Amino acid sequence: MENLIDREHEIQNLSDLVNSQSSTNKIIVLSGISGIGKSGIIEKFKMSKLISNDVITVKMNKSSVETIENLQYFNNIYKELEDFSIKNSSLVPTPTEYGIRNFGNLLRYVFYLLRSVLGLGDAEPLAEIGEESSIIRKKDYIIYLLNHSNIILNIDNIQNIDTQSFELLQFIIKNTKNKTFIFEYTLGEKEKTHFYNFYKELIDTGMTVKNFVVEKMDFSIAKSLAPKNNSFNFDVIEKLYDASQGNLMEIILANEQSKLNNSNINISINTLSIYEKYIIYIVYLHECRIDKNLLYLLCYQVINNHSLIEYFKSKNLEELIANLLNKNILKIDNNTFLSIHDSIKYELDKVKYDPILFCAYASIKRYYFEKLSKTNDFSILEQLLFLCMKFSDEELFSLLPRLKEFLNVTVKSS
Incomplete structure (x- = not known):
């Protein structure tokens, strides 16, 4: 895949941004069209020895959140960090362990226990299963874990984030220190004004914000991603690649039927059984x-x-x-x-x-x-x-x- 070739220059620049000294949190917006290689850069970035951080990627494929405000992004952030804590329990507490350790939770539990004894209400459990935690508990846990670990949080398809999740994410950013957040923004899916408004809201957090634009990869390098088949017409594939403004999937899905004015992506789908x-x-x-x-x-x-x-x-x-x-x-x-x-x-x-x-x-x-x-x-x-x-x-x-x-x-x- 694309993360295995080239991009050394981009990885170095990204690493320099992460490792640079800053008195505030750093937000890196990794922007580019679909298929240009944003996720590939992140994968290679994670494997590089240029940073000492754990990079946690939150996969978001849903493209339509218009049905209802559903906190999908926020819940996925929590789930990824919960999974990380379970796999690294010797380094960071799980949500349940954090619930038990948190003194505020303990005081709240005692309060509800007294209410229960006096017949004024039910006792509240000391620690809940992660998926059943309230938004407040999830938010508190995310902030705690980020402040007590060396994690870089990377969220893909950030352009589709629901309003409630974005507001919670802004709160999390404002309540963490010396952290790096990477947001993969796919250009073209929303109007340009959406990107500018999104970027402005990030700047309004008062943090250091950098837009890292992923450029089209040179075809002489990108063509190595094509399936190993000497019968391909690489002149046609190059024109399709240029027409797509650098979508690497046009090369990855190259085939013998490649022809002008017909996407290799479309051809690959239509030839499936x-x-x-x-x-x-x-x-x-x-x-x-x-x-x-x-x-x-x-x-x-x-x-x-x-x-x-x-x-x-x-x-x-x-x-x-x-x-x-x-x-x-x-x-x-x-x-x-x-x-x-x-x-x-x-x-x-x-x-x-x-x-x-x-x-x-x-x-x-x-x-x-x-x-x-x-x-x-x-x-x-x-x-x-x-x-x-x-x-x-x-x-x-x-x-x-x-x-x-x-x-x-x-x-x-x-």
Whole structure:
């Protein structure tokens, strides 16, 4: 992948920014178009020996948060830091350990215990499971962990952050010291004014803010990312690369059918088998990132398509996924999460009438409706709202009472 070639100059500049002395926190905005190599630079940056920090990357693939203010970014930050604390428990406390150690929490627990003894209310647990913690506890823990560790927090697709998460993030930045935050901002997805307003709000935090623009990689170097096949027409591939303003996916997905006026990304998607398309659509509809076990389940529980049902019953799903990984259509993280690149997502956004897409939608929708019938987890409700709105599905109306109930509870608790 792109993180294994070139970019030494960029990595050095980024390291110089991180290592530079500053009396305030540093915010680095890593900006560039989709596919230009922002994530690749971060991966190489993490592997370099130029910094001593632990870089924690918060993966954010969701491109539409307009359904409701959902704190998705904030919750993902907390989850990544919680995972880090569990893996490094000898260095930093986990949320549960922090809850027990925190004197303020202990005083609050004693207060609620006395209320309970006097019959004025229920006792509050001393430490809660991380996922059930209140926003305040999560925020306090994030601030504590950042102030007591050598972590650089890197958040991708920051351009889509929901308002509530951004406000909490600003509070976290203002209440930490000598920290570096890196925000990957994909240009082109929002209007230019969005970037300027976002940048201005970062400056208003009073911190040191630098915009690190990722430039187009020279084709003479970038072409080494192409699959090893001497039959490629590299003149055509170079023109496609230039036309995309430096999207490396045009090179990574180069193929024998590459031709002018047709993206290699689009060609790669259109040449997939219906079985491969089903898998890609499932990942896409799950906000471009899915646990491999859930993907398996949704493949074995296909509905409305006899051909897919019979295929997944008799074929080795691992081989099919491995083939998609080899084609660079799928990516895998920690052998657990499968994802697709944003550039592929943008092409899939244009698909309107593929029956395999609707089959994938039917399968994933049924799965979440069944889960919703057994739980009040808002993330499941939001997933269904997102899907039904995307497909203009009338079943959206059946979700409105649950949404109203959730909003009423939220208003009362606030």
